[in-house]
Amino acid sequence: MAENTPVSTGLRGQSAGSTALCTVGKSGSGLTYRGYDIHDLAEHARFEEVAYLLLKGKLPTQAELDAYVSKLKGLRDLPQPVKTVLEQIPADAHPMDVMRTGASMLGNLETEESFEEQQDIADRLVAVLPSIICYWYRYTHDGVRIETQSDDDSVGGHFLHLLHGKPASERHERVMNVSLILYAEHEFNASTFSARVCASTLSDIHSCVTGAIGTLRGPLHGGANEAAMAMIENWQSPEEAEREILGMLARKERIMGFGHAIYRESDPRNAIIKRWSKRLAEDAGDTRLYPVSERCEEVMWREKKLFCNADFFHASAYHFMGIPTKLFTPIFVCSRVTGWCAHVFEQRAGNRIIRPNADYVGPEPQEWLPIERRS
Ligand SMILES: CC(=O)SCCNC(=O)CCNC(=O)[C@H](O)C(C)(C)COP(=O)(O)OP(=O)(O)OC[C@H]1O[C@@H](n2cnc3c(N)ncnc32)[C@H](O)[C@@H]1OP(=O)(O)O
Ligand SMILES: O=C([O-])CC(=O)C(=O)O
Numbered sequence: 001m002a003e004n005t006p007v008s009t010g011l012r013g014q015s016a017g018s019t020a021l022c023t024v025g026k027s028g029s030g031l032t033y034r035g036y037d038i039h040d041l042a043e044h045a046r047f048e049e050v051a052y053l054l055l056k057g058k059l060p061t062q063a064e065l066d067a068y069v070s071k072l073k074g075l076r077d078l079p080q081p082v083k084t085v086l087e088q089i090p091a092d093a094h095p096m097d098v099m100r101t102g103a104s105m106l107g108n109l110e111t112e113e114s115f116e117e118q119q120d121i122a123d124r125l126v127a128v129l130p131s132i133i134c135y136w137y138r139y140t141h142d143g144v145r146i147e148t149q150s151d152d153d154s155v156g157g158h159f160l161h162l163l164h165g166k167p168a169s170e171r172h173e174r175v176m177n178v179s180l181i182l183y184a185e186h187e188f189n190a191s192t193f194s195a196r197v198c199a200s201t202l203s204d205i206h207s208c209v210t211g212a213i214g215t216l217r218g219p220l221h222g223g224a225n226e227a228a229m230a231m232i233e234n235w236q237s238p239e240e241a242e243r244e245i246l247g248m249l250a251r252k253e254r255i256m257g258f259g260h261a262i263y264r265e266s267d268p269r270n271a272i273i274k275r276w277s278k279r280l281a282e283d284a285g286d287t288r289l290y291p292v293s294e295r296c297e298e299v300m301w302r303e304k305k306l307f308c309n310a311d312f313f314h315a316s317a318y319h320f321m322g323i324p325t326k327l328f329t330p331i332f333v334c335s336r337v338t339g340w341c342a343h344v345f346e347q348r349a350g351n352r353i354i355r356p357n358a359d360y361v362g363p364e365p366q367e368w369l370p371i372e373r374r375s
Contacts, residue, residue, distance in 0.1 A: 004361040012261065016188055016354075017196070021054060021342050024187040025262040031269065033185050034058075042272045047155055047180040047335070048072060054185055054342040055122050068123075069153055075127035076158065077149045078135055079109050086132065091140035095133060095330045096217040100210055102132035107206025115348055121205050122341035129337055130155060133330040134162035156180055159334065164322060171283065172321045175276045176331075179317065182269040182310055183332050185339030187262075191216040195340040199347040200354040212340045213333055219256055222311075222336075226328040228257035229315035233325075236288065238295035245299045257312030258300050269310035277313040280320035289316045 023032045031038040034053055041050055048069050052060045060068060078086075085105045089098055106128065112121050131148035138146045152158040152167065156176025160168035168176070186192065195212040199205075216222035235241040248255055260267055281290035293316050300306045318328050 006361050010261070011356075016193065016356075019187060019343070019346060021339070021346060022185045022187040025264070030263065030266075031186075038182065038268055039272065042178050042181050045181060047177050047184070050181050050184050051126055051155075051338040054338045055119065055126075055345070071123060072127040072155065073151070073153070075124050076131050078128065078131050079106075081109060082106060082132065083135060083145070086136040087139055089136060089140070094217070095137070095326050096213060096223070096333070098136045099129065099133060099330050099333050100213045100217075102136070103129070103206055103213060104210045106132075107204060107210065110206075112204040112206065118205055118341070118345060118348070122337075122345075125205075125209060125337050125341065126155065126334075129330075129334045130159040130162065133327060133334075134159065137163065137324075137327065138165075155334065159331065160321070160323075163327070168321075171279070175280065175317060175321060178276055179273065179314060179331065180335040182273060183335035185336070185342070189261075190218075190221050191336065192340055192343050196343050196347045197354045199344040200351055202348075202351070205341065205344055208344045209337060209340055212336070216332060216336065217329065222329045222332040224256040224309070225311040225314045225318070225332065226325050228312050229319060229325045229328065231256060232289060232292050232296065232315060233319075235292045238291045241292040241295045242299050245296055246303070249303055255296070255300060255306070257308060257315065258304075258306040260307075260309045263307075263309070266307045267309040270308045270313060273310065273317055274308070274313040277317040277320065280317055284320045286316075286320065289319065 021034060024030065026032070028037070033041060033050065034057070036053065036059075045053075046065075049060060049065055052058075052065065052068050082102060082105050086098065086102060089101065103125070106125075110121070110124065112118065135146060135148055138144050146162055146165070148162065150158045150161045152161050152173075154173060154177055156179070157168050157173040160172055160176060188196075191212040194215040195208040198208040198211045219227045232241065235244060245255060277293070278290060280286075293313060297308050297312070300308075315325075315328065318331070319325070323331070
């Protein structure tokens with residue numbers, strides 16, 4: 001009987017479809033959204049503009065952007081049944097499970113009845129996901145039922161305001177803006193692919209997003225930013241970081257926040273968030289976390305030619321803004337929901353159900369064995 005251990009190739013190097021939304025790892029910057037370079041977007045755009053670009057297909061005019069920002073601001077409030085559900089979730093739950101439940105509950109209340117509603121539902125999700133996580137966090141950790149309707153213009157400012165109970169500084173709002181832009185879209189990454197698989201069955205958009213949240217949760221994908229933080233916060237000095245990293249490599253452990261399935265030499269998002277992390281470290285008078293992070297980067301490149309991906313310096317940047325580690329990956333959701341929804345639209349527009357083949361490596365055909373003869 002020929003039976004092999006199934007080996008996963010992770011579909012690496014194979015095209016699984018086409019997209020007009022994003023290029024990853026192509027020559028030039030390596031990352032573009034609808035043809036716009038990530039460096040230009042992070043430098044000049046606001047996240048709401050990028051959301052518009054991804055979801056509506058072009059950069060907005062000033063009038064269109066103003067209308068979009070004001071639409072998003074009007075969609076931040078949570079229906080009472082969502083608040084009731086969030087209040088039942090324990091404080092020690094994983095915040096990504098909270099996001100998943102929040103998105104799913106919303107789908108019960110604001111069900112997508114027809115694909116003509118897809119744009120409005122995507123806008124609602126962009127507006128409401130920060131409210132979902134902050135409402136749960138503040139209720140379960142601080143014992144307060146917060147107002148989820150804020151007057152902040154930006155999604156990032158709204159998130160920080162709800163989390164800290166006061167408006168964010170200009171610098172912090174700017175960093176959140178950059179971070180949300182960097183995380184917004186990344187071609188056929190695992191969570192987006194999962195949203196597209198779900199969309200290909202002609203399912204509703206809340207199901208696509210809920211599935212994508214579950215996929216992003218894992219430490220090999222979005223969960224790496226909080227795993228990186230959990231690692232670096234233990235180290236008191238660059239020397240200790242170097243010793244520990246060398247030990248982990250010797251034990252063949254994975255170092256979270258390093259490496260990438262597509263990029264081979266660098267992740268273009270890293271240099272951008274690293275610069276912001278350095279500025280935040282200076283503002284905070286940090287002499288530990290940033291130097292520790294830099295040393296990890298040096299050692300990983302020297303020893304393994306592995307580079308920081310988007311997640312690694314996000315850890316210190318978020319930490320310097322007073323964001324609890326467990327909320328790092330939910331912020332990724334608040335951003336990537338734009339990319340997920342844009343991919344759902346694209347999948348629906350040219351749909352065929354996604355159903356690949358598998359190479360069978362199991363037993364040859366066998367004779368049926370009655371239960372009393374089995375050992
Ligand atoms: C926003 C994002 O989602 S970015 C990704 C976030 N994820 C992480 O940071 C988790 C840590 N990184 C990883 O686990 C991987 O680099 C992934 C999952 C991102 C990519 O996985 P793959 O495409 O399978 O990696 P790849 O084929 O390049 O790996 C090659 C080798 O490098 C090793 N390697 C890759 N990343 C790491 C790492 N972070 N630490 C240690 N070794 C690593 C692999 O173990 C593999 O070694 P092997 O051939 O001896 O088994
Ligand atoms: O593209 C990937 O595989 C993972 C990634 O960096 C992302 O989703 O931002």
